[in-house]
Structure formats: C-alpha cells, structure tokens
Amino acid sequence: MPPPEWDDLRRVPDLRCEGSGWRNDAVATRRRLLVHLATIRPGVWHRREDLVAAIRRHDPDFQRSDGIYTTWYIRRSHESTYLLGFEHWDEVEGALLRFLIAGPLHWLGALDIGASGHGETAGEHGPLDTLRVTSQGAAWLAGQPHRVNAPPPAPIRGGRFQRICAPQRGRVRSLSGGALHAVGGQPARFPLSHHADRATPRRGRRRHGRPRAGLPARGHPGACAGQRGAGTGKSRKLK
Structure with a gap:
C-alpha cells in the first residue's frame, strides 16, 4: 500500500524524519485520534495539554502499533540527535498531536482553538492552548x-487580481456579482489567480468552478488532513 500523499508526522x-528503513501509518494514526476526539463533549473548552496527557496515559502507542520507539529516525530541526526511546514521547507524539489540533483539525472546522481563561477563538491575543469540538466536528x-442555521454572510469584494480578505477557517459559499461570500473564522489575506477572476455567467448557463466546502467523509483516509493553500490560487485534494 503506497503511503498517503499527506503524512502528518512529516509536516x-x-x-525532521530521516532514513528509509521505517514507515509510519498516517491513516491509522488519524483514525485512532478521531476515536478519542469522539468522546469529548462538543462545545466545552478543554486544555490542549490535558488531551495530550490523557492520550499518553491511555493510548501512548496510537501511532506505533508495535510499541517500539527505537526504530524511527526523527530529530528536531535544530538538533542532530535522534529522538529514540519512549522518553521522547512528548517531543514526537506530543508534537504531532499539537500539530493536528492547531492544524488540520482546526482548518477543517472540527475543532475551535483558543486561549485559556478567555475562550477566544483563533486569532485573539494569548497562547492558543485550549480546544473544543465544534457542532460540525x-x-x-x-x-x-x-x-448550519446562520444568517446570510456578508460579501467580500476585491478588484481584479487584488488581495482580498476572507476568513482563515471559513468557506467560500458562492460567487455572485463578482463577490466572494465567506463564512466564519478570522480574516486572512490571500491572492487570487487569474482563473478566479471571471465574469458572472449569463442566465441559463451552468456555473463552473464553484468551490465545495466542508469536512471530508468520516471514513475517508484523509479525514484528518488539510492544507491552507493560501497564496496559490489553487486547491489541493488530499488523500
């Protein structure tokens, strides 16, 4: 079985993952993590480190089914020593969990992240060290x-090939009259490619290039993978 296109551990x-004599199973790792997330009550804020500690206590081998911690050649980017042994669990497994929480799971809208004591969503001041499962997640x-029962989103307009504002975790809902309708999240800036600057189609014609939004199917191998793609003008399908 070929490795998935998106390997969370290597992201x-x-x-830094080195050597060719070992292979991790990114898909199995995601599935194990999703099982744990499904036990969390939605809408309630939790400390990120409490979740990391709970997984270490109850399912430390969530990405190493054989329980062996001396065969993967992984090191920190600024160090030459490999992180071999269970004593480096927090530096490898813990780092992976923190990346998945603040990265793919948040980008997909499954988790909100915030600052402890405030409950702000991403983008506010303070360290983002809390999380909650969204209703969508x-x-x-x-x-x-x-x-989602939400009021119609306000359009965000941008000139030809200009940078426009769009929510960082939001979704483009439709193209209408040259406006991008975006939903949710904090503002972010990204450039449009020339492919995105098209005239409104005539009545009766089929619209092309309407974006699809939302989480991938629950059983999809890439269910816990995502990528921001900002600044490329293209979307990337992850497997």
Whole structure:
C-alpha cells in the first residue's frame, strides 16, 4: 500500500524524519485520534495539554502499533540527535498531536482553538492552548450530516487580481456579482489567480468552478488532513 500523499508526522514544523528503513501509518494514526476526539463533549473548552496527557496515559502507542520507539529516525530541526526511546514521547507524539489540533483539525472546522481563561477563538491575543469540538466536528465524528442555521454572510469584494480578505477557517459559499461570500473564522489575506477572476455567467448557463466546502467523509483516509493553500490560487485534494 503506497503511503498517503499527506503524512502528518512529516509536516510537524519542528521535526525532521530521516532514513528509509521505517514507515509510519498516517491513516491509522488519524483514525485512532478521531476515536478519542469522539468522546469529548462538543462545545466545552478543554486544555490542549490535558488531551495530550490523557492520550499518553491511555493510548501512548496510537501511532506505533508495535510499541517500539527505537526504530524511527526523527530529530528536531535544530538538533542532530535522534529522538529514540519512549522518553521522547512528548517531543514526537506530543508534537504531532499539537500539530493536528492547531492544524488540520482546526482548518477543517472540527475543532475551535483558543486561549485559556478567555475562550477566544483563533486569532485573539494569548497562547492558543485550549480546544473544543465544534457542532460540525461532532456531527462529522459521529458520521452524521450537519446543517448550519446562520444568517446570510456578508460579501467580500476585491478588484481584479487584488488581495482580498476572507476568513482563515471559513468557506467560500458562492460567487455572485463578482463577490466572494465567506463564512466564519478570522480574516486572512490571500491572492487570487487569474482563473478566479471571471465574469458572472449569463442566465441559463451552468456555473463552473464553484468551490465545495466542508469536512471530508468520516471514513475517508484523509479525514484528518488539510492544507491552507493560501497564496496559490489553487486547491489541493488530499488523500
């Protein structure tokens, strides 16, 4: 079985995975983590480190089914020593969990992240060290459809090939009259490619390039993978 296109462990910013004699199973790791997330009550804020500690206590081998910690050649980007042995669990497994929480799971809308003591969502002041499962995330984890009853989003307009503002964790809902309708999240800036600057289609014609939004199917191998793609003008399908 070929490795997935997106390997979360190799995307952790501070880690470097080296050598060809070992392989991790990114898909199995995601599935194990989603099982734990499904036990968390939606809408309630929790300390991120409490979740990391609970997984270390109850399921430390969530990404190493053989329980062996001396065969993966992983080091921190600024160090030459490999992190071999269970004593480096927090530096490898813990780092992976923190990346998944603040990265793919948040980008997909399954988790909100915030600062302890305030409950702010991402983008506010303070360290982002808390999390909560969103209603969308809870429905996804349970394999159920999710509907959002929200007021119509305000359009965000940008000139030809100009930078425009759009929510960092939001979704483009539609293209209408040259406006991008975006939902949720904090403002972020990104450039549009020339492919995105198209005239409004004539009446009766089919619209092309309408973006699809939302979480991937619960059983999809890339269910816990995501990428911001900002500044590329393209979207990337992750497997």
